Amino acid sequence: MNGLQLQTLLPWLVALPLLAAVATVLLQRLWLCRWLSVALSAAQLALALTVLLLLPEQSDSAARRYALGGWGAPLGIDLYIDGFAALLLATTAAVGFLLSIYSGAYFNEADKAARFWPLWWLLMVALNGIFLAADAFNIYVTLEILGLSAVALVALQGSLPALQAALRYLLVGLLGSLCYLLGVALLYRAYGTLDLAQLALQAQAEPLSWAALGLITVGLLLKTALLPLHFWLPPAHSSAPAPVSAALSGLVVKASFYLLARFWLETLDTAATAGGLQMLGALGAAAVLLGSLQAIRARRLKLLVAYSTVAQLGYLFLLFPLAAPLAAGPGIAGAALDAVAYFIIAHACAKAAMFLAAGNIQRAAGHDDIERLQGIARRLPLSLLAFGVAGASLIGLPPSGGFIAKWLLLDTAIDSGQWWWAAVAIGGGLLAAVYVFRVLNLAFAGSSSTADALRMRRLRLPKTLSVSAFALALMTVLLGFNALWVLDLLDIGAPLSYLAGETP
Amino acid sequence: MFHKLDGAKLPLGLRLICSAAIAALTAVLIAIVILSGPAAPGLQAEVAAQLARSGVDNPVTAVLLNFRSYDTLLEVAVLLVVAVATMPAPGRRLRPALAPTGDMVLIGLIDLVVPVVVVVGAYLLWVGAYAPGGAFQAGALLAGAGVLVSITGRFQFSFGALPARAILALGLLTFTVTAAAVALQTGVFFQYPTAAAGVLILFIEAAATISIAATLVLLYGSLVPPAREQESGP
Numbered sequence: 001m002n003g004l005q006l007q008t009l010l011p012w013l014v015a016l017p018l019l020a021a022v023a024t025v026l027l028q029r030l031w032l033c034r035w036l037s038v039a040l041s042a043a044q045l046a047l048a049l050t051v052l053l054l055l056p057e058q059s060d061s062a063a064r065r066y067a068l069g070g071w072g073a074p075l076g077i078d079l080y081i082d083g084f085a086a087l088l089l090a091t092t093a094a095v096g097f098l099l100s101i102y103s104g105a106y107f108n109e110a111d112k113a114a115r116f117w118p119l120w121w122l123l124m125v126a127l128n129g130i131f132l133a134a135d136a137f138n139i140y141v142t143l144e145i146l147g148l149s150a151v152a153l154v155a156l157q158g159s160l161p162a163l164q165a166a167l168r169y170l171l172v173g174l175l176g177s178l179c180y181l182l183g184v185a186l187l188y189r190a191y192g193t194l195d196l197a198q199l200a201l202q203a204q205a206e207p208l209s210w211a212a213l214g215l216i217t218v219g220l221l222l223k224t225a226l227l228p229l230h231f232w233l234p235p236a237h238s239s240a241p242a243p244v245s246a247a248l249s250g251l252v253v254k255a256s257f258y259l260l261a262r263f264w265l266e267t268l269d270t271a272a273t274a275g276g277l278q279m280l281g282a283l284g285a286a287a288v289l290l291g292s293l294q295a296i297r298a299r300r301l302k303l304l305v306a307y308s309t310v311a312q313l314g315y316l317f318l319l320f321p322l323a324a325p326l327a328a329g330p331g332i333a334g335a336a337l338d339a340v341a342y343f344i345i346a347h348a349c350a351k352a353a354m355f356l357a358a359g360n361i362q363r364a365a366g367h368d369d370i371e372r373l374q375g376i377a378r379r380l381p382l383s384l385l386a387f388g389v390a391g392a393s394l395i396g397l398p399p400s401g402g403f404i405a406k407w408l409l410l411d412t413a414i415d416s417g418q419w420w421w422a423a424v425a426i427g428g429g430l431l432a433a434v435y436v437f438r439v440l441n442l443a444f445a446g447s448s449s450t451a452d453a454l455r456m457r458r459l460r461l462p463k464t465l466s467v468s469a470f471a472l473a474l475m476t477v478l479l480g481f482n483a484l485w486v487l488d489l490l491d492i493g494a495p496l497s498y499l500a501g502e503t504p
Numbered sequence: 505m506f507h508k509l510d511g512a513k514l515p516l517g518l519r520l521i522c523s524a525a526i527a528a529l530t531a532v533l534i535a536i537v538i539l540s541g542p543a544a545p546g547l548q549a550e551v552a553a554q555l556a557r558s559g560v561d562n563p564v565t566a567v568l569l570n571f572r573s574y575d576t577l578l579e580v581a582v583l584l585v586v587a588v589a590t591m592p593a594p595g596r597r598l599r600p601a602l603a604p605t606g607d608m609v610l611i612g613l614i615d616l617v618v619p620v621v622v623v624v625g626a627y628l629l630w631v632g633a634y635a636p637g638g639a640f641q642a643g644a645l646l647a648g649a650g651v652l653v654s655i656t657g658r659f660q661f662s663f664g665a666l667p668a669r670a671i672l673a674l675g676l677l678t679f680t681v682t683a684a685a686v687a688l689q690t691g692v693f694f695q696y697p698t699a700a701a702g703v704l705i706l707f708i709e710a711a712a713t714i715s716i717a718a719t720l721v722l723l724y725g726s727l728v729p730p731a732r733e734q735e736s737g738p
Contacts, residue, residue: 011684011687011693015680015683015684015693018577018581018680019677019680019681021581021584021676022673022676022677022680025588025669025672025673026666026669026670028666066693067692068573068574068692068693068695069570069571069573069574069692069693069694069695069696070690070692070694070695071554071571074547074550075547075550075551075554075571076571076572077572077574115588115589115591118588119585119588119589122581122588125578125581129578137572137575138572138574138575138578141575141578141579141582142578144582145578145581145582145585148582148585148586148589149585151589152585152588155589182533186533186536186537188546189537189540189544190540190543190544191544192543192544192545192546192547193544206540207536207539208536208537208540211532211533211536
C-alpha cells in the first residue's frame with residue numbers, strides 16, 4: 001500500500017508548484033499571494049518530507065518510478081526518485097519554505113511582488129522537475145523553465161547592473177541549453193530512446209556517445225558555472241534581489257550539477273573516460289582556489305558571497321575523480337557520492353543564509369561596501385550571527401554541516417589514494433576562513449560611522465528578515481548533528497546504482 | 505546596454521581563433537554523425553502501434569498531447585514565465601495608445617480579415633486531431649489577428665487587468681487541472697480515459713490556444729519601442 005502512496009505523491013511535487021504559480025498570477029491582493037505562498041511552501045515541504053520518509057521502504061526500483069499517462073518509457077515520460085533525488089527535493093522544499101517567508105517580508109513594492117511569486121513558483125516547478133526527471137528531453141524543457149525564470153527573477157531588481165547581468169545570464173543559459181539539446185539529439189539518433197535508464201543500458205563507448213556526452217557536459221557546465229565558464233555567475237548572483245541570490249546560489253546551480261553527476265556516473269558512464277573524470281576534478285580544484293582568491297579580493301559583500309559560490313561549486317566536482325570506477329572500488333565511490341551530496345545540502349543552507357544576511361546588511365546600511373561595514377554587528381546582531389555561522393560551515397568548522405561534508409570528502413580522498421584532492425579541500429577551507437573573517441573582523445570591530453548610524457536608526461529591518469536568515473544558518477548546524485540520518489537516506493535506491501556494485 | 509556584450513571590440517586574432525574552433529567543432533560533429541552509420545529506428549513504430557489508443561489520428565498531436573503531454577505542459581509553463589516577466593504591473597495605467605489610424609484601407613482590411621482569421625484559427629485547432637495543426641499554430645494565427653487589431657489604434661489590450669491575466673494563465677491552469685483530474689478516473693496523471701481522450705485533448709488545446717495567442721500579443725506590445733509609437737501617429 002505504501003508503494004502506491006510514494007508513487008502517487010511524485011507528480012504532486014510538480015503539480016503543486018504549477019497550481020501555486022497560476023494562483024499567484026490570478027490573485028490581485030499581494031498579502032493574499034504572500035500568505036498563500038507561505039502556506040503552499042509549507043505543504044510542499046510536508047510533501048517532500050513524506051516522500052523522504054516513505055522512501056526507505058522502497059528497495060524495488062519499479063516502485064520508485066511513475067509512468068505519466070500510463071504509457072511508460074520509451075513512448076511516455078517517467079518520473080523517478082532515489083535517495084539522492086529525494087534529499088535534494090527535501091532540501092529545495094526546506095530552503096524554499098524559509099526563502100518564501102523571507103521574500104514575503106522583503107518585497108514591499110507591488111510590481112516586484114506581483115511578478116516575484118509566479119516566477120518563484122515556476123522556479124520550484126523546474127527544480128522539482130529536474131530532480132524527478134527520467135527522460136533526457138524532459139530535462140531540456142525543465143532546464144528552459146529554470147533558466148528563463150531565474151533570468152526574469154534577476155531582472156526583477158531593475159537596476160542597470162542587474163539587467164546587464166540578467167541578459168548575459170540569459171545568453172549563457174540559452175547557449176548551454178542548445179548544447180545540451182544537440183547532445184540529446186545525438187543520443188536519440190544513436191539509441192532511439194530518451195529514457196535515462198534505457199540509455200544507460202544501451203550506451204556504448206563510441207564516438208557518437210562521446211560527442212553527446214561532451215556537448216551535454218559543456219551545456220551543463222555553462223549552467224553550473226564551473227571555473228572557466230563561471231564568468232556570468234558573480235554579476236548575476238550579486239545583483240539579484242537577496243532571496244533570489246540565495247535560491248540561485250543555493251539551489252539552481254545544484255540542479256545542473258545533479259544532472260552532470262547523473263550523466264557522467266550513471267546514464268553515460270560507459271562513455272565516460274578516466275581522463276575526462278580527472279579533468280572535471282582538476283577544473284573543480286582550480287575553481288576552489290581561484291574562486292576563493294577572487295572572494296578575498298572582492299570589494300562588495302554580495303560579490304564576495306557570489307565568488308564564494310564559484311569556489312564551493314568546485315568542491316562538488318571532486319566527485320568525478322573520487323568516484324571514478326577505474327580508480328576506486330565500489331565502496332569508495334558510494335562514499336564519494338555521500339560526501340558530495342552532503343556538501344550540496346550543507347552549502348545550500350549556508351549559502352542561502354549568507355545571501356540573506358548580506359541582503360539584510362545591504363538593506364539596513366544602504367550599501368554593501370565591505371570597507372564601510374565597520375561595527376555593523378552592533379546594529380544587526382542576528383544577521384551577522386547568521387553570516388558567521390554560515391561562514392563557519394563554508395570553512396568547514398565543527399559542528400556545522402560543512403564540517404561533516406569536508407570530513408567525508410577528506411576521508412574519501414585518502415581512502416581512494418588520491419591525497420591531492422584532500423589538499424585542495426584543506427587549502428580551500430583556509431582561503432574561505434580568510435574571506436569570512438575579513439568581513440566578521442570589520443563587522444565586529446570599531447564603531448560605525450555617524451552617517452550610517454543615523455540612516456540605520458531610521459530604517460528598521462523587519463524581524464522576519466533577520467529571523468529567517470538565522471533559521472537557515474541554524475539548519476547548517478542541525479545538519480552537522482544529524483549526519484548519520486541523512487547519510488542513511490542517501491543510500492536508498494543506490495543512487496548512481498553501479499557505484500554500489502549493482503551493475504546492470 | 506548591448507554594446508558591452510557584443511563581440512565587435514574583440515581583437516581580430518581572437519575572433520579568427522573562435523571562428524576556426526567553432527568550424528572545426530561543427531566539422532567533427534558532422535563527421536561523427538556521418539561515420540556512425542544509420543540512425544537507430546526511433547519510436548515511430550511504437551507511436552503507430554499506440555495511436556488508436558491516443559484519441560487522435562495525427563501522430564504529432566498524439567505525441568505532444570498524450571504520449572509526452574508532460575513535456576507540453578511544461579512548455580505551456582515556459583510561456584507563462586515569459587508572460588509574467590513581460591506583463592505590465594497590475595493596475596498600472598496603459599501606455600499612451602497609438603493614435604487611431606485614419607487609414608481606411610487598413611480598417612477595411614481588418615474588418616474583413618480578422619473574422620476569417622478567427623475561423624481559420626478554430627479550424628487549425630480542430631484539424632490538429634487528423635492533420636498538421638493544433639494549439640501552437642492556431643494560437644500564432646490568432647495572435648496575428650490581435651497584432652493587426654492593435655496597430656489600428658482603435659483597441660488596446662490591457663494586460664495588467666485581471667481578465668487578461670486569467671487569459672494568460674488559462675492554458676496552464678486547464679492543462680494542469682485536467683492532468684490531475686483524469687487521475688481521479690484512471691489513477692494516473694495524464695492518463696485520459698480512452699473514450700474521452702479526443703475531447704479532452706481538444707479542450708486542453710483550445711485553452712492553450714487562447715493563452716498562446718494572448719502571450720504572443722503581449723510580447724508584441726512590449727517590444728514596440730515608445731519612439732515608434734509616436735512616429736506612427738498621423
